[in-house]
Amino acid sequence: MSDEDAPSGTTLVQHIGPEGVYEAPADLGPEGILLPGELHHHPDPYQYVLIAVFLCAVTAVEVLLYYADGTIATWALVTLLLALAFTKFVTVAAYYMHLKTDAKVFRRFFILGGVGALVLFTIVLTTLHIFSN
Amino acid sequence: MEQVAISAGHDTAQHSGTGVSNTKLAIWLFLSSDFLFFGAFISAFLLYADRTPAGAKQLTDELNIPFTSATSFILLMSSLTMVLALAAIQRGDHRRVRIWILATALFGAVFIGGQVFEFTEFVRNGYALQTSTQSSAFFVLTGLHGAHVTIGIIWLLSLWGLSSQGRLKTEDAPKVELAGLYWHFVDVIWIVIFTVIYLITPLTQGTK
Amino acid sequence: MTTVSDAISHVEQPHQRVDLLHRPTKSTGFWSWFTTVDHKKIGILYVVTAFVFLLVGGIEALLIRLQLAGPNGKVLTAAMYNQLFTMHGTTMVFLMGMPLAVGFGNYLLPLMIGARDVAFPRLNMFGYWAFLMGGLFVYSSFLPWNGGAPNAGWFGYTPLSSAPIGNGFLPGHGADFWAVGLVMLGIGSTTSAINFIVTVLNMRAPGMTFLRMPVFVWMMLVTAFLTLFALPVVTAALIMVYMDRNWGSNFFNSAIGGDPLLYQHLFWIFGHPEVYILILPGMGIISEILPVFSRKPLFGYTVVIFSGIAIGFMGWGVWAHHMFATGLGPIAVSAFGLSTMLIAVPTGVKIFNWLGTVWGGAIRLNTPMLFALGFIAMFTIGGLSGVLHSVVPADTQQTDTYFVVAHFHYVLFGGTVFAFFGGLFYWFPKVYGRMMNDRLGKWTFWVLLVGFNLTFFPMHILGLEGQPRRTYRYGSGLGWDTYNRIASLGAFVIAIGVLLLLVNMVVSRKHGQPAGADPWDGRTLEWSIPSPPPEFNFAEVPEVEARDDWWHRKYTEDDRGLLVRLPSGAAEAVGHGDAEAGHHIHLPSPSYYPLVLSIGLPILGYAAVYHTLWLGIIGAIVLTFGAYAWAIEPPTAEEPA
Numbered sequence: 004m005s006d007e008d009a010p011s012g013t014t015l016v017q018h019i020g021p022e023g024v025y026e027a028p029a030d031l032g033p034e035g036i037l038l039p040g041e042l043h044h045h046p047d048p049y050q051y052v053l054i055a056v057f058l059c060a061v062t063a064v065e066v067l068l069y070y071a072d073g074t075i076a077t078w079a080l081v082t083l084l085l086a087l088a089f090t091k092f093v094t095v096a097a098y099y100m101h102l103k104t105d106a107k108v109f110r111r112f113f114i115l116g117g118v119g120a121l122v123l124f125t126i127v128l129t130t131l132h133i134f135s136n
Numbered sequence: 137m138e139q140v141a142i143s144a145g146h147d148t149a150q151h152s153g154t155g156v157s158n159t160k161l162a163i164w165l166f167l168s169s170d171f172l173f174f175g176a177f178i179s180a181f182l183l184y185a186d187r188t189p190a191g192a193k194q195l196t197d198e199l200n201i202p203f204t205s206a207t208s209f210i211l212l213m214s215s216l217t218m219v220l221a222l223a224a225i226q227r228g229d230h231r232r233v234r235i236w237i238l239a240t241a242l243f244g245a246v247f248i249g250g251q252v253f254e255f256t257e258f259v260r261n262g263y264a265l266q267t268s269t270q271s272s273a274f275f276v277l278t279g280l281h282g283a284h285v286t287i288g289i290i291w292l293l294s295l296w297g298l299s300s301q302g303r304l305k306t307e308d309a310p311k312v313e314l315a316g317l318y319w320h321f322v323d324v325i326w327i328v329i330f331t332v333i334y335l336i337t338p339l340t341q342g343t344k
Numbered sequence: 345m346t347t348v349s350d351a352i353s354h355v356e357q358p359h360q361r362v363d364l365l366h367r368p369t370k371s372t373g374f375w376s377w378f379t380t381v382d383h384k385k386i387g388i389l390y391v392v393t394a395f396v397f398l399l400v401g402g403i404e405a406l407l408i409r410l411q412l413a414g415p416n417g418k419v420l421t422a423a424m425y426n427q428l429f430t431m432h433g434t435t436m437v438f439l440m441g442m443p444l445a446v447g448f449g450n451y452l453l454p455l456m457i458g459a460r461d462v463a464f465p466r467l468n469m470f471g472y473w474a475f476l477m478g479g480l481f482v483y484s485s486f487l488p489w490n491g492g493a494p495n496a497g498w499f500g501y502t503p504l505s506s507a508p509i510g511n512g513f514l515p516g517h518g519a520d521f522w523a524v525g526l527v528m529l530g531i532g533s534t535t536s537a538i539n540f541i542v543t544v545l546n547m548r549a550p551g552m553t554f555l556r557m558p559v560f561v562w563m564m565l566v567t568a569f570l571t572l573f574a575l576p577v578v579t580a581a582l583i584m585v586y587m588d589r590n591w592g593s594n595f596f597n598s599a600i601g602g603d604p605l606l607y608q609h610l611f612w613i614f615g616h617p618e619v620y621i622l623i624l625p626g627m628g629i630i631s632e633i634l635p636v637f638s639r640k641p642l643f644g645y646t647v648v649i650f651s652g653i654a655i656g657f658m659g660w661g662v663w664a665h666h667m668f669a670t671g672l673g674p675i676a677v678s679a680f681g682l683s684t685m686l687i688a689v690p691t692g693v694k695i696f697n698w699l700g701t702v703w704g705g706a707i708r709l710n711t712p713m714l715f716a717l718g719f720i721a722m723f724t725i726g727g728l729s730g731v732l733h734s735v736v737p738a739d740t741q742q743t744d745t746y747f748v749v750a751h752f753h754y755v756l757f758g759g760t761v762f763a764f765f766g767g768l769f770y771w772f773p774k775v776y777g778r779m780m781n782d783r784l785g786k787w788t789f790w791v792l793l794v795g796f797n798l799t800f801f802p803m804h805i806l807g808l809e810g811q812p813r814r815t816y817r818y819g820s821g822l823g824w825d826t827y828n829r830i831a832s833l834g835a836f837v838i839a840i841g842v843l844l845l846l847v848n849m850v851v852s853r854k855h856g857q858p859a860g861a862d863p864w865d866g867r868t869l870e871w872s873i874p875s876p877p878p879e880f881n882f883a884e885v886p887e888v889e890a891r892d893d894w895w896h897r898k899y900t901e902d903d904r905g906l907l908v909r910l911p912s913g914a915a916e917a918v919g920h921g922d923a924e925a926g927h928h929i930h931l932p933s934p935s936y937y938p939l940v941l942s943i944g945l946p947i948l949g950y951a952a953v954y955h956t957l958w959l960g961i962i963g964a965i966v967l968t969f970g971a972y973a974w975a976i977e978p979p980t981a982e983e984p985a
């Protein structure tokens with residue numbers, strides 16, 4: 004069940020003993036120890052900083068858009084803002100929370116909860132007529 | 137909350153499992169469920185965003201976007217310092233671990249401080265929990281988020297304390313990862329709150 | 345039977361050098377029940393405590409039925425009645441139904457998947473303490489100085505429940521105890537759910553693939569997911585109620601635009617998955633009992649499992665059928681009416697599969713089987729009245745009448761409770777090494793069946809004749825007298841049945857006929873180890889080769905498809921390995937901290953209800969200390985050097 008979660012050409016590094024107990028490897032290796040469920044090629048600190056710069060840039064765009072009210076139609080602004088927020092969300096989840104490089108099961112649970120919440124509460128708000136009138 | 141260290145002697149058989157650690161699986165399950173918790177409060181806010189009695193203060197009148205943009209930026213940066221702390225402990229660089237964890241906690245504390253300042257300003261201007269349905273939803277939502285951040289700060293400071301005593305070893309990296317996952321989640325929720333409540337709501341109300 | 349425990353003379357429990365408190369070491373004795381992390385002990389704690397709450401909730405029901413036995417009842421005042429029906433519902437749902445399932449799950453899940461314990465033993469114990477503390481906290485509202493028990497219904501609709509004390513509709517702090525108490529219980533349930541999911545995903549024995557797991561394990565897995573995702577929603581709703589009541593927020597203040605329907609949506613998004621949380625474990629139990637007592641494998645194992653999963657998913661899409669009479673509008677009610685009709689499909693599929701299991705089997709009508717067959721019949725009736733509810737115009741008449749009361753008691757009592765009673769008789773020999781008295785058990789079943797139907801069947805008619813729910817008395821001349829009298833009589837017949845069950849359990853513990861490891865000729869792994877099981881469950885972790893692995897180690901089939909018993913050596917192979925090989929089995933060590941942490945909960949609870957800051961600070965300190973000490977305590981006490 005584990006190898007199919009690894010992208011081709013890499014192996015899922017487990018260090019997981021029987022019954023899900025993490026066992027730290029003896030030597031650190033060039034990238035340091037790997038975390039349970041982590042594949043090779045997790046981002047290095049430099050990449051983390053780059054991602055942070057990206058996140059700041061997106062936030063800056065969001066704030067600029069907020070002040071662009073009047074020059075762009077509201078529905079376009081709202082759509083753009085939601086898209087930008089979603090981009091930040093996915094970026095943090097994928098890179099800082101390692102969902103991109105970890106075993107797929109984590110991603111699946113996260114998406115289940117996130118999408119589930121989104122769908123359920125959209126239905127609730129629709130039923131309460133927030134999107135009409 | 138450690139996983140069970142059960143060993144059955146020389147058990148060489150391949151265990152059936154997902155191949156991922158118990159604690160990591162557990163925290164992801166918890167975080168997935170927390171979406172529903174915050175979703176309920178965000179929905180309540182969206183429902184009540186337009187419902188303010190005549191004459192009462194509106195959120196959009198009180199918001200200070202530059203200020204909140206700054207505090208949001210700080211929280212976002214705290215995610216960076218958090219993941220740098222994780223990278224440090226994986227390399228065994230324990231001095232850096234303490235620096236980055238402390239930085240994360242500090243940024244978190246600044247964020248909370250900013251929220252406290254922001255909210256006292258609101259209350260002083262007449263926008264309080266009891267003012268309207270909108271204000272109730274706003275304060276409870278952001279208050280619960282702040283409570284999550286505060287718990288995270290305490291968690292991080294505990295890790296910092298353990299590290300200072302030499303009790304957070306390199307093989308304890310998964311513990312830092314767990315704290316990190318929680319912290320990033322709290323940041324992600326703020327990303328949603330900031331965009332939806334602070335930026336979008338005033339735009340849709342046309343009262344910016 | 346005891347060879348393995350003889351060979352392994354004791355389980356390692358060495359001394360622990362601990363920073364703060366001397367770690368407890370005993371795994372036997374009275375005090376060990378407070379510090380144990382053994383899933384079996386925790387399971388017993390859950391079941392016993394849930395049974396006590398069953399009795400309490402039952403007494404509340406008897407009082408209700410006494411009041412309603414005749415017109416213009418004078419047994420209870422309206423205020424008392426409101427508290428009793430609220431507490432009856434709250435108790436049966438949160439303090440009996442859910443914990444009973446968790447208790448069974450706790451005891452059985454590791455045994456059924458070939459594990460030695462759950463993934464997080466201390467968290468497991470914490471879940472129990474949170475349950476006990478939450479239950480005691482809610483019940484403490486009955487104490488005179490606390491002003492009365494919750495009285496706004498087990499569902500706590502707003503604004504009745506959320507209007508602030510003093511200028512509200514309800515006297516006393518009851519609704520605060522309810523809201524805060526349920527949050528406490530929710531915390532416990534959530535930790536249990538996470539524990540079960542991780543256990544099932546990660547701790548199965550080698551060869552125990554998902555499609556070889558017992559159906560009960562599958563149903564507990566689905567239930568755990570439902571619990572995990574449903575509880576946060578109701579927690580949010582309860583916080584909103586609490587804030588409205590205590591701190592002047594306006595979530596449900598209709599005067600300035602608060603929407604009571606927001607509460608109903610949030611509550612029922614939780615509430616509907618909740619009823620599947622209550623029924624799926626019972627369905628799992630039935631799926632274990634029927635094959636054993638028909639000596640046939642479960643008919644359509646895969647289909648039964650996928651139906652359970654389908655019910656779990658679809659259960660999220662039907663919640664507003666509890667709100668058909670609230671003016672949602674034709675589109676919403678049509679959509680939810682349709683989804684409610686559809687969910688009958690996987691449910692029906694399961695019923696047909698159970699019937700298919702029994703059909704053509706060599707049936708043994710012992711007590712567990714009687715309860716299982718009773719379940720099928722009673723649950724089907726309850727399901728039929730449920731389908732009637734899905735027809736929106738019909739439901740508009742049925743809502744808030746006794747027709748609904750009949751429906752949910754058929755599925756929850758005739759369904760869930762019957763399943764658990766069957767499970768009690770079935771697994772009692774495993775837990776205590778003694779059989780319950782089967783003859784008395786059969787009497788118990790028939791008494792309960794008769795009493796149950798006497799009580800609840802007339803309610804279908806009473807409902808259609810217009811008797812409303814949640815009203816403390818009815819006038820004479822409405823034509824309701826006779827059926828109400830019959831229902832009240834039936835309630836006391838139920839009480840006799842429950843008493844018989846209680847006597848059976850208590851007496852059989854010490855004087856029941858001794859049972860071996862496998863008194864029922866079972867199919868699943870728990871029957872392969874001694875009764876009661878040793879602390880470490882399996883001496884050797886079993887290697888699973890098939891579904892119903894234990895059965896296949898005992899039997900094979902000849903050319904004509906008839907069962908042939910294999911030589912007993914093969915049957916003993918599971919779990920009885922080379923015991924002299926000197927394996928050390930390190931079990932997780934007992935701990936104080938789950939209990940310590942859980943004590944913080946009611947402290948915070950009282951602080952929340954009475955707005956006492958210093959008490960709140962103490963509670964927070966207890967929680968923080970408990971959590972920190974727990975986190976730095978290793979799961980297993982270290983061995984001496």
